[in-house]
Amino acid sequence: MPGHAHPVKVERHDVRALQHVTNTGTRAVRTYTETPHGLYVDREFVAHPRIRRWQAHLLPMHNLVVCRYDFHGRREHDYYLDVAQITHDGAVWSVRDLYLDIVLHDGLMAEIVDTDELLAAREAAFITEREMHRAVDVAHHTLASLARARYSLREWQAAQHLSLDWTPTPVATA
Template structure:
């Protein structure tokens, strides 16, 4: 199946308005919390067939969005990392998703996905060469770091001076 090129997805987080603006609409956010390394976000995925809740840490210094999902069924992975350019404008944060993602099975393995989307979108001019090369560099540096940390996201982040806090799913549904 051929991958269709598409423009870079740009999302906005309106912190005071508690709204997550995505390419598919505006979603209410129940938790925003500024952290030493970025912004923590948590929201429900109402009506989604696979996902109940989403938590994320926007990490501008690492060019990553670290995500945890609460699935309706069996857990598909532990963490999902989006390679992105993240801009903090105080009350509004912008995430420019640079196509590449890393799927982390904590302590077991990690893989880079969506390289085909990056290549197709670069060929169509939706992303410039410098930004595409930066995305590749971030993804490969992250994967190499995860490998050195035996695929423990928390251990790798600790080497970068970052500590993330995640909420228990049962607390998010209240």
């Protein structure tokens, strides 16, 4: 098996149960809010050495998860955008991570990372050729649109006709 290859990470967000299920376990979620563009998530990172809190917007139409981390120490970046396939069935949202990520230093720069992971995953047949091309297309299109927005998430979301609120009020679930 090629170096750095790992199977696709698939996460589940159970809105009713307020649970985020990852490859490392099930975590309690503080807030889920469905928005016109997708799903907002806010959860604590318990006993994590670098991260205190994670907020994210799952954006199915853009094939992106836009993340914001609250670090214990120095801020490493402002936003982290995961290229992903996002689906939902009722109150359960699924995120299939397609390896490529964009690290955004708001107003300064952005870069695509983890290309080595994408290529290793394709070589190991963890993803199809079509999925690999889709991930590359989404990452490069997003990077280009961030550049046109002067690497400002606020300007980028306005150009995409998005409104990403990082502190929404939770919606009561039945």
